Amino acid sequence: MTESLLGAGAVLGGFALLFVLIFRRFGLGATLGYLVAGAVVGPQVLGLVGDAEQKIGVAELGITLLLFIVGLELNPSRLWSLRKEIFGLGLLQVVLCGLAVTGVVWLFAGFSIASALALGLPLALSSTAQVLPMLQSAGRLRTPFGERAFSILLFQDLSIVPLITIVAVLSRNPADAHGPPGWQLFLYTILAIVGLVLAGRFLMRPMFRVIGNLGEREMFVFAALFTVVAAAAIMESLGLSTALGAFVAGVMLADSPYRHEIESDVEPFRSVLLGLFFVAVGMMLDLHAIAARPLFVVGMAAALIVTKTAIIMGIGLLFRMTWRQAFALGLLLSQGGEFGFVLFAQAQNAWLIKPEAASLFGAIVTLSMATTPFLMALTQRLRTEPIVATGDREGPRADGANALIVGYGRFGQTVAQMLIAQGIPVTLIDTDIEMIDVAGEFGAKVYYGDGTRLDLLRQAGASEAELILFCIDKDQVTLDLVEAVHTAFPKAGIFVRAYDRRSLIKLKGSPAAAVVREVLESAVKMARLAMASLDIDEEEINRSEAHYRARDKERLKAQLDSGDFRTEAARMLVQDVREELREGG
Helix, strand or coil: CHHHHHHHHHHHHHHHHHHHHHHHHCCCCHHHHHHHHHHHHCCCCCCCCCCHHHHHHHHHHHHHHHHHHHHHCCCHHHHHHCHHHHHHHHHHHHHHHHHHHHHHHHHHHCCCHHHHHHHHHHHCCCCHHHHHHHHHHCCCCCCHHHHHHHHHHHHHHHCHHHHHHHHHHHCCCHHHCCCCCHHHHHHHHHHHHHHHHHHHHHHHHHHHHHHHHHCCHHHHHHHHHHHHHHHHHHHHHCCCCHHHHHHHHHHHCCCCCCHHHHHHHHHHHHHHHHHHHHHHHHHHCCHHHHHHCHHHHHHHHHHHHHHHHHHHHHHHHHCCCCHHHHHHHHHHCCCCCHHHHHHHHHHHHCCCCCHHHHHHHHHHHHHHHHHHHHHHHHCHHHHCCCCCCCCCCCCCCCCCCCEEEECCCHHHHHHHHHHHHCCCCEEEEECCHHHHHHHHHCCCCEEECCCCCHHHHHHCCCCCCCEEEECCCCCCCCHHHHHHHHHHCCCCEEEEEECCHHHHHHCCCCCCCEEEECCHHHHHHHHHHHHHHCCCCHHHHHHHHHHHHHHHHHHHHHHHHHCCCCCCHHHCCCHHHHHHHHHHC
């Protein structure tokens, strides 16, 4: 048994690694590599590994972990701020696309209404596992466009519960006749979510606090996996979506100081199990049924892509997106998704579709996923907003500059002038039209453009630049953006202006060469001048500065380790501490 398990693992891992590397090399994404690897090692090609049903049962935990990590990235305040996009864009997309694709399946595939619903509604869902990495690698996950795409994907994930309920209501399987009615499942869902919220507040957070104080990394890993499995098991016992339970658990921990630690611990398990899920799906594809009807698979995949693109583009225009952004959103979400495989299995168990139909539509989902990278690449020029703003304001161009400075406000101007004084060529980029015009009056050439976009940075010459300096204010520069810029332009040193300590904490672990708090040095300078005006000896002033910097450095290190800016608050030099210092010399 052990040899069989190890042998199957070695074969699956080897083929998955090979095909993922090949597919990544051609920009097709890891998901398709896993699916093809599964099909090749499965019983219908090489027959090296069997029992795909058992493997997919274990690997579905990967989907659960994916939703848990999505929840960790979405704290309750951000979830509330996106409520209009989630329940506006998301609801319209799932309902309109689901009904439209159901109509296409019913008209052109000859299925009954019940079967068409069981196939069409899942096809309305897009691939979270494919789209989120694409947004992240492009540095657009935290942009308005990325947040809208994320909101739709999130609502799609939440809609799994009602979709499973619909399949259960339509079931023709006598074994399902005694299951709970839909209204009861809905009530269970509400009660389970409330229960998980309370458990997160009063059980999970205290538990992680205790583990954090112990400093045991192994316990963090164990506790994180226990949290996911326990939340999923509670949902499963009620006949609900395990993924939804994991998502709620993630949201409840999203604003805890241990979020980054938990995420880093769970991520490797999520990657492995999600890959195994797609491998198992590939093994279960009925290639003979697909080979018998290739035109049907290609035609339905094309119909799916065109239908979803058109409807999502229309919804985007309704929400006041430009036609380019709406078109890009439609293409990005035009494919079927991984949850379609889960729902097809549910429909098969409910006797709504035959295994051959599940394989055919699984192939349709796979083919639609394969087209997304090509469609996004082919339409890049059409989708990209014009760089030029209005009048004669120019977009950036590569002019051999050693340094790109994004943001030419009061901070960026000082940085730029010091570099220019040293003879370093710079390219200046900003989106403030008024500032660009005023800078032009003083002889400074500032190009118009959003310097957080990778395509614009590339156009400005980032591939050859030695320095990329983000001098924009607030929290516009995120960890995702810095990582994406570093991946795209590895030769350039990245420097970031941070708004405050919280910004520094959010950028922990980033590949930036340096992150600088914007007011620290000027505040220290003012304090020195103030003390000098009181005739305090310069040596004493230097001692005060050194003492402050040492305490501040220790406090910041502790905050970075914990992820909570409230950590080590006692190290702040408040009035009582100052008096103690005077008395103690």
